[in-house]
């Protein structure tokens with residue numbers, strides 16, 4: 154499913170009208186009619202329905218919905234919010250009137266209190282065109298709607314929620330359902346704004362699909378995508394051809410992180426795995442997995458430090474960062490890995506801190522670099538505060554990935570994977586059970602294995618993120634709860650997920 158910004162959507166709109174010749178009024182009629190059909194199952198024939206129509210084209214869609222419902226005998230009153238209607242909105246207000254529809258004025262004295270009698274409120278006040286802080290009478294109307302008990306159904310966006318990011322976001326209609334035209338907008342996946350949509354679904358209005366696909370900078374990565382792209386394990390493959398991975402990490406205080414990442418890499422299909430860690434950490438890792446091999450790396454005071462003997466030439470992909478600590482001597486090791494490895498390198502956790510002062514290193518690499526920050530680590534890399542990152546995750550992730558030419562995995566409820574060319578894939582698997590220490594280590598291990606078995610790094614990463622979330626989902630469906638789920642449990646979930654994918 155594509156995810157489109159307001160700018161991309163307006164361009165598709167322009168193309169449909171100017172290049173194809175579908176007029177704006179036909180699009181509006183199609184939108185209103187299709188949305189009314191979706192709403193009907195949620196509305197009772199005796200319900201008192203108010204359709205709040207703004208002055209832009211979102212309001213125009215509202216008048217088509219109002220006319221459609223009126224024509225089918227529903228108890229509908231349209232309400233005009235804001236003045237100076239667009240030509241198409243004015244046309245459909247007129248058609249609704251001519252069919253006998255009544256338009257109430259939101260600014261009439263007692264109108265807002267009469268909203269309390271509504272069973273259903275259809276919100277067609279503001280859509281893609283909302284800009285800046287909300288003005289009267291939208292502000293009062295939104296507050297009045299949110300204080301009723303009515304079922305609230307929004308057209309395209311809940312009024313007040315911007316399409317692209319939550320930077321200017323203050324208040325909005327709290328919808329129970331939102332019927333989104335053609336494709337979801339980024340704010341349906343952003344923490345601050347997503348809850349205002351309620352449940353949502355997309356409604357096709359006949360916009361040119363291929364053109365929309367070419368315009369969209371982002372899309373969700375689904376089970377079908379995973380099945381389509383997941384590499385088939387070849388009958389004549391062997392441990393050497395399934396990838397030799399190198400996992401560098403762990404210190405005396407954090408041996409678990411590298412253990413979990415290693416277990417995950419092996420469970421996700423890595424042919425061979427070498428763990429580079431402190432000699433005193435090796436027994437602890439070994440006690441959990443007999444399949445890994447080890448290389449002792451130099452250490453001081455219980456943490457890894459840089460060593461000239463480091464040899465990364467024998468591997469197909471390298472992961473570094475987990476459990477390493479943030480000291481300068483350790484950072485030098487991470488930088489050496491980035492400089493020397495001519496294969497994909499994934500940095501996680503402390504590894505992300507190590508490169509903060511040397512981001513140019515990333516741009517200088519020829520082979521793919523993958524960074525897997527959670528929001529705190531991403532904010533650190535970008536020099537922004539976490540709340541700002543959470544308001545603009547799509548834009549900020551894209552900026553970082555394109556400037557530093559990395560594959561960026563911004564972890565969250567909807568993990569956003571961004572390629573160096575700015576393409577974004579959004580993951581929708583996973584649940585709050587993953588919000589625990591160790592989940593990220595497991596993800597890094599899975600990604601290491603995926604990167605070695607797949608030609609296209611973006612697909613490999615998106616598949617890994619999907620699989621990681623899905624493992625948590627199947628465990629919560631079958632045996633565990635979000636409460637008790639542990640990162641180490643995910644290994645068991647992987648078995649079911651991989652079996653599903655290969656069916």
Ligand SMILES: NC(=O)C1=CN([C@@H]2O[C@H](COP(=O)(O)OP(=O)(O)OC[C@H]3O[C@@H](n4cnc5c(N)ncnc54)[C@H](O)[C@@H]3O)[C@@H](O)[C@H]2O)[C@@H](O)CC1
Nearest residue numbers: 166181208209210211279280281282283284286287288309
């Ligand atoms: N291709 C598409 O996506 C199509 C979109 N249509 C509809 O058209 C909508 C976009 O229409 P518009 O571009 O006219 O925009 P909107 O109707 O979303 O909003 C524009 C109106 O909102 C007012 N406004 C903007 N910011 C405000 C603020 N902060 N406080 C108070 N008022 C504010 C403006 O003065 C203007 O009257 C979509 O959301 C959708 O519902 C459909 O009609 C058909 C096709």
Ligand SMILES: [K+]
Nearest residue numbers: 276279310312
């Ligand atoms: K709306």
